[in-house]
Amino acid sequence: MKQFQYIHPTSQTAVLDAISKPGSKIIAGGTNLVDLMKKGVTAPDKLVDINSLPLSTVNTGPDGLHIGALTLNSVVSENSLVLDKHPLLAMALKAGASPQLRNMATVGGNMMQRTRCAYFYDTAMPCNKRTPGSGCGAMGGYNRMHAIFGTSTQCIAVHPSDMCVALAALDATVTIAGKKSKRRIPFTDFHRLPGEHPEMDNHLAPGELILGVDIPDNNFAKNSYYLKVRDRQSYAFALVSVAAGLDIQNGIIKKARLAMGGVAHKPWRLFEVEKSLEGKTPSEDNFKAAAQIAMQGAKAREFNAFKLKLAPATIAETLKHAGGLV
Template identity: 60%
Template sequence: MKNFQIIRALSSRTAVTNISKEKEAMFIAGGTNLVDLMKKNVVAPDKLIDINGLDLKKIEFLKGKVSIGALAKNSQVAEDATIKEKHPLLSLALAAGASQQIRHMATVGGNMLQKTRCSYYYNTDMPCNKRTPKSGCGAIGGSNRMHAVFGASDSCIAVHPSDMCIALAALDAQVLVEGPKGKRQIKFTDFHRLPGNTPEKDNNLEAKELITAIEIPDHNFTKNIHYLKVRDRTSYAFALVSVAAALDLKNNVIKDVRLAMGGVAHKPWRLTEAEEFLKGKTVSEEIFRQAGDLAMKGARTYGGNDFKITLGANTITEALIIAASK
């Protein structure tokens, strides 16, 4: 790791001003992912803008929505009693991510910005278009068991690792950001990018923008919900496939539904076609199986991850069955 300088910011405005002055600078909060990347020389900023002093840690329940500050800890959000009551899907997804110790350090904003865990990205001796553009993608034709089956390109087949983000995509969250050009909002489903020809760009933040909060609109998904994460071990492992499922039921008929997947794409993967198929249907295992099969149509595998087609359909089915049974 090379030497670097830390600059402490005390407001969003000064944080943005400070980083705008520096060519090779990055924000740091919990640092649970960034420090690892620096240790492995995957990233090497000259300066870090420490934003832990910013007033962005609050969880506020406002009219028609909840606002979660970007510096709120993952554990703080997951364990909040009102979040558990009004947004239990988010609480479940956060509880499924990382270890308890990391959840106590990791922030909501940092969770959104964490990098892929693709082994080729972390190994600087291997080709990786995400780390070094136009160097090649080692995972294509290499070890790709954990990799994408949706939205990939010839440049990159890495997946986004977050559990929290899958729930936020399903719940139609909004991302609030502040930068040199002022403040703006981004739909959560538009925040992260597919790789295309520029896999080094993980999201649609503009240069030097800072995430300040996440907003989730009120909804009726408070009972029949489930977050199902399939992984190699039950603790501290990234998803092979995960599913966030939320149902709004009346007399066993699906009035509304939200579905999103993790472990399958470069961004949280919203299953809108399966959602539309399920609306108005009566709950049944057969209907859920049809939705799972429909959701996996168009998936493309790369050899090592061929199993994700069957696993994905079965995980969607099981998540829906569990959600409907609550």
């Protein structure tokens, strides 16, 4: 690991000034960044510790439930407001990592974590995400964990977060600060598909800081479920995961929200599936039919073709739980 400068600003202005300098990276919990530094995947000149900023609150506001960017994953998963209003988020967080990691990881850091693609972590292998233009080792390599949606000729890596899948399904909004102004962006637009620039994970501009996320009020609390299919029950990333929230009134689905993890470079929102469910009754047949709609445009590689069957099965099972059929 190369030598780096460490600073600990105590104001938002000082943080924004520090991260505007080339070679600077933010550190909070550090659960992903430190690993990347140890493996030589990233080598910042300066680490800017933002833990002194007042960004660790969970409260209700005009835009719904507000969660500060420095709030620990463990705190969010056990918060009474989250459990009452948005249990889907708590389910996803508890599926996401070990208790030790949840006690360190922050909401903003979770959003900013990078892919766990083995070729990205192995600096001896080609990876367009790590070194643009070097190629993609996963294309012709062992690609069992890789994407089936939204891929490009440059990259087939997947986004690793569980929390982000739930936030995408819950129509969350991200608040971002720059030196001149603040802006808000829908959570579904925060992360990027790989396209021609897989090295760019999201739409956070250089010198910007995540302040927090807001989740609007909804009627999904009674009919929410998060299902994560993985190789082992503890501390493993998703092969396929699904976050589902249903607003069921008088036996009819009025609104539906679904997103998937483990299948794309970003949390994969299932907009067409949501439309297909609205006005339907919660039934196994309707859920199976909706799951098939989700697979439009899916493209598998040599070792991840099983996801073409696993994904719709996981969607249908998740909907059965959310719809009260299980």
